[in-house]
Amino acid sequence: MPLPTLPFPPFRKRARTEAEAPFVRREPVSGNRVRFKIAMVAFCSIYAIIGGRLVWWGAKPSDGGGYHGFAQVVADRPDLVDRNGEVLATDIKTASLFAEPRRILDPDEATELLTGVLPDLNARQLRTKLASGAGFVWLKRELTPKQQQQIFELGIPGIGFRTEKRRFYPGGNTASHIIGAVNVDNQGIAGMEKYIDDQGLRDIQNLGLAGKSELEPVKLSIDLRVQHIMRDELAAAMVRYKALAAGGVILDVETGEVLAMASLPDYNPNEPAEALKKENLNRMSAGVFEMGSTFKSFTTAMALDSGKVKITDVFNTNPFYVQGFTIKEFHSKHRPLSVPEIFQYSSNVGSAHEADIVGVEGHQAFLTRLGILSRMKTELPEVATPTQPKVWKKINSMTIAYGHGVATTPLQTAVGAVALMNGGYLIPPTFLPRTKEEADKLKKQVVSKRVSDEMRYLYDLNGERGSGRSAQVSGYRVGGKTGTAEKVVNGRYSGNKKFNAYLASFPIDAPRYVVLVVIDEPQVEEGKSNAQAAANAAPTAGAIIRRSAALLKVKPVFKEQGNSLLVSY
Structure with a gap:
């Protein structure tokens, strides 16, 4: 078939004449190639930027909520271990559930299926998330392997899993108030977990430098074996004495x-929400209490250290009036008492006289020097500030002498007792390992060695013959001082609600450790006549020492039982 005739002749390029040629700019072939490459690079760059922005916009939630386009990678944390290397806290891998709502085909069906596996999810909120059209939303953090498998088998488009790190505490409640806890993003929120974050871990995590291989375990000063014994005996004491709470250090x-x-009730750091319950307060460092007659340890040491009182001095113990109040005995001996007897019989009147001799200013200064009245400095973030009268008067000094009028933390009370047992040196408490050489650089002399020796004698006397007899452990010579404080209820002292304590040291001839046990609102044990500290706090301290002394490398020493003939076969 012939081709149709064109209505006009085909265009032909006219040849340039010789005269026109000089005015035409001729470029080399290489210049065209350079321009082509530049154009291609610009084209690709523009489309790369556009593509990147599209990806970012697609991942960003449309509702402006708190979800980020790409889930933040949870940073590694160092293991926490006890002084012997036993693991207290470590990271494990876990799966978390997320959704890409723009890929969800049927939000109602997806909501129904997911709540069938995860009934704790709020169906209405879940449906709102799945229908939002956002690029990424978290649905549930830290799934169990069973939950992950069940959701995987549902085969819902737009639903996926992300591997994250979860903090795991193999000891559960055992040392919860010391170790602390982390939040869902593996950031420390309490205890030593928060401390190591505040020391720089959070900064290196934010810089992406906290890889697991680069993080050395953080060793704590606690002995997990002794910690278990402490918590076990306190738990038994709460049951035995039907107490509101208990604690020890x-x-x-x-x-x-x-x-x-330990402080009971406590919580499982694997379930950190439990730490928020009021009853799970760390009473040892974050609670303040009137410590009762344990304060007579500091009153006696103060009087002896002042030089105004000798250990051989004798004081009248008859009731007397001061500024409209009566100072009297709880159990009067109806006779004058020497300084050792004031301590052994826990004389309120005798202690008040000792404080009066030193004076109000001297009394306040001494307790400040021991760290009893100031906020304690240690690694734990949970530390309470002691309370004291705004203005100290004579009556305040006298009642504080036997434990009424100043509220401090039990841990501070134990720290003050350390200075009375170790030759007179106040040493800041630590939850990290510390050598004696390191401690020597930090310690401050707060009482003389003579006074420390005399206080050890008084602790031994009370342990052998006084209220500390129920804390004695054969072979370990436990000395100490009991304290039974009436709790303040609605601004008045309650006669039937007590906060009991036993402040002990062993072996008392050459002290290595101070032990403090507190029992909050104990009831009278069956077969006993009262619920004083000698009936509950002291025997609990003795039980702890009995089980832990060998682990603390204290060798028992037994008295010779006459002349016996040993025969070996």
């Missing part, structure tokens, strides 16, 4: 290290 008198500390 063991301190090394040479280094200030905390070997064990």
Whole structure:
């Protein structure tokens, strides 16, 4: 078939004449190639930027909520270990559930299926998230392997899993108030977990420098074995004495290290929300209490250290009036008492006289020097500030002498006792390992060695013949001082609600450790006549020492039982 005739002749390029040629600019072939390459690079760059922005916009939630386009990678944390290398906290891998709502085909069906596996999810909120059209939303953090498998088998488009790190505490409640806890993003929120974040871990995590391989384990001063014993005996005491709460601490008198500390009720750091319950307060460092007659330890040491009182001095113990108040005995001996007897019989009147001799200013200064009245400095973030009268008067000094009028933390009380047992040196407490040489650089002399020796004698006397007899442990010579304080209820002292304590040291001839046990609102044990500290706090301290002394490397020493003939076969 012939081609159709064109209505006009095909265009032909006219040849340039010789005269026109000089005015035409001729470029080399290489110049065209350079321009082509530049154009291609610009084209690709523009489209790369556009593509990147599209990806970012697609991942950003349309509702402006708190979800980020790409989930933040949870940073690694160092393991926490006890002084013997036993793991207290470590990271494990876990799966978290997320959704890409723009890929969800049927939000209602997806909501129904997911709540069937995860009934704790709020169906209405879940449906709102799945129908939002956003690029990424978290649905549930830290799934169990079973939950992950069940959701995987549902086969819902737009639903996926992200591997994250979860903090795991193999000991559960054992040392919860010391170790602390982390939040869902693996950031420390309490205890030593928060401390190591505040020391720079959070900064290196934010810089992306906290890889697991680069992080050395953080060793704590506690002994997990002794910590278990402490918590076990306190839990038994709460049941035995039907108490509201209980607590205890063991301190090394040479280094200030905390070997064990527990406060019950406690919580499982694997479930950190439990830490928010009021009853789970760390009473040892974050609670303040009137410590009762344990304060007579400081009153007696103050009087002896002042030089105005000798250990051989004798005081009248008859009731007397001061500024409209009566100072009287709880159990009067109806006779004058020497300084050792004032301590052994826990004389309120005798202690008040000792404080009066020193004076109000001297009394306040001494307790400040021991750290009893100031906020304690240690690694734990949970530390309460002691309370004291705004203006100290004579009556305040006299009642504080026997434990009424100043509220401090039990841990501070134990730290003050360390100074009375170790030759007179106040050492800041620590939850990290510390050598004696390191402690020597930190310690401050707060009482003389003579006074420390005399206080050890008084602790031994009370342990052998006084209220501390129920804390004695064969072979370990436990000395100490009981304290039974009436709790303040609605601004008045309650006669039937007590806060009991036993402040002990062992072996008392050459002290290595100070032990403090507190029992909050104990009831009278069946077969006993009262609920004083000698009936509950002291025997609990003795039980802890009996089980832990060997682990603390204290060798028992037994008295010779006459002349016996040993025969070996």
